[in-house]
Amino acid sequence: MNKQEHPIIQAENVTVRFPVGRRKTLTAVDNVSISVRRGETFGLIGESGSGKSTLGRAIVCLERPTKGTVLHSGQDLHTLPRAAMRRHRQQYQIIFQDPAAALDPRMTILRSVREPLDVEGKSSLAERNARALEMMGKVGLGPAFAGLYPHQLSGGQKQRACIARVLTLQPSLIVCDEAVAALDVSIQAEILNLLADLQQEFGLTYLFITHNIGVVEHISDTVAVMYLGQIIEIAPADRLAEHYLHPYTEALLSAEPVALPTAMRPDRRILLKGELPSPMDPPSGCRFRTRCRHATELCAAQAPGLRELAPGHLTACHHAETFREKTAAYEGVS
């Protein structure tokens, strides 16, 4: 099979554990399999502590899976010699939530943007500067920004600089880890538009990690919902809002505040009880059962696996076919 036919990312049964204290481990990502196609935007949503960032880091080789493999275009980079791995993983870049923390306050914007090329060390300084300026231009930062320091830029401009920096190495996949969460809505809209333009121009693939369902539905092709280290639902983005098949997705959707006048607002809101259980000691069976109002004995006894109930739509719930009727009955809606 040639390289183009492989999905750009194929994570198979990935588990990431961290040691915490004596003989205790925290399972941040538990047996997760996803497949990201070339050129698509894959959305990953979940609460903090659900393991979405750890999964993102594992995908760009910042975290080595404890079990399972992440195949990049069919190849497991962790099996390569170190130098070869470093060369390969240039193609997989990540941008973070807080652009102010991601930029060195003592470096000019040009130097920050150029730094990946400096590390790569393949081209002359003039070439590197030219390339850095070109990428700054692509994200809407003119040459006037080259000599400025991060504190002289607004939040949106700093995030643009971070995007320019990852573009210098011509990546094929960018993991956006809450990349727009810290920005005001109008700036957020600009950055989302920019990311869409860049995707068009460079044929980029995005893994978009966020807790904002509105954003994820807008830009993604596929959305995966994570809860306590596991993926509990994967669906085409245009299906999720109305055809969700997991009680947790239902709760997330209903908790999202929508800017609508009273008369048009759906009045059924599902309030989850309690908080995310500790990932050190997850509940038996279905991990969501402690907060799920549809939980039965079956849920405690047996962990539900992902089942495909519609083309491309997988869910891990024993009651996926029936819980929505019960929800409607609770609310007194037919």
Next chain:
Amino acid sequence: MKKPWRGIPWTGETMTTRTSDPMAKPPQPLLDVRGLGITFSGPGSLVPVVRDVSLTVAAGESVGLVGESGCGKTVTGLALMGLLPFRTSRFDGQILLDGENLLELSERQWRKRRGRRIGMIFQEPMTALDPVFTIGAQIGETLRTHFRIGRSEARERAIEALAQVGIPDPATRHDAYPHELSGGMRQRAMIAMTISCEPALLIADEPTTALDVTVQAQIMDVLGELSARSGMAMLFISHDLGLVSQTCSRIVTMYAGEVVESRAADDVLCRPRHPYTSGLLRSLPSFTPRKGRLPSIPGRVPRPAEFPNGCRFEGRCPHAQQQCSARQQLQPLRDGGFARCWRSEELSLPGVLS
């Protein structure tokens, strides 16, 4: 058009606003801010950060204060709490709480009211709580400052407050340190501390921004319940228009240190009267078809030292005309509320229904 109401068809009924009977006499507002101006003085310079802010909050009412960062929302909130440094801040106008002008109070008089009459909760509960004292000790300190009660009674009332905000096992949590609680629980503890003195007005400055949506929903529920039960008024500062529209009956939009629109929440959402409010609403992803280009407001909020003399939004406004270079006044609108735009009656600005 895509979802925004998530599959529930809109029947086309006329919009009902949450302000009940339009003929009813408006009650005497609890908080009445009139022409508030805040100027910070630095070495050899005066920077006016907030100008001509007028807003009212009636007893039991929830009012939302929205705008981008740098628009003066938090500074306004801090001024209402008397938390701006007296020496380097200059105030104009009046802040009337139950008819008393807070701007004329001395620091000594402030100490009797701050926390007692007005409470405030902040965005990041971890920085607002002291890490070396237990939750209970911090609530007790507040209580014993304002009421002549002993330690055991303070403990009882603190536990009661913790129970009121839905903290399970409040007696144990009373003796926990902030780091032992999760983010949502810490924010609940902050709220418990604030409501333990039963303030008439609560200023909530982005209280859920650092929290997950599911926890956010829980916290908003607690706040709504408290307000309904005790008649506590709320000034809710947030950049999240969705959250504000769910909680508040009126929305006040601030831009570059000025109030630009102040109206009933439903009216603002359906038919905003200031181009800035409209721009903020339309940039939410839920109002654009999937994968479509999101409308955004070009440019950014000017810095306080660079506020233009005329309309402060002129440089970013798609509807700007020559007259916009003149200073804009907050004008009453025919259908109620105020807007700071001379074109507000003639423009038809898109809201949540384009």
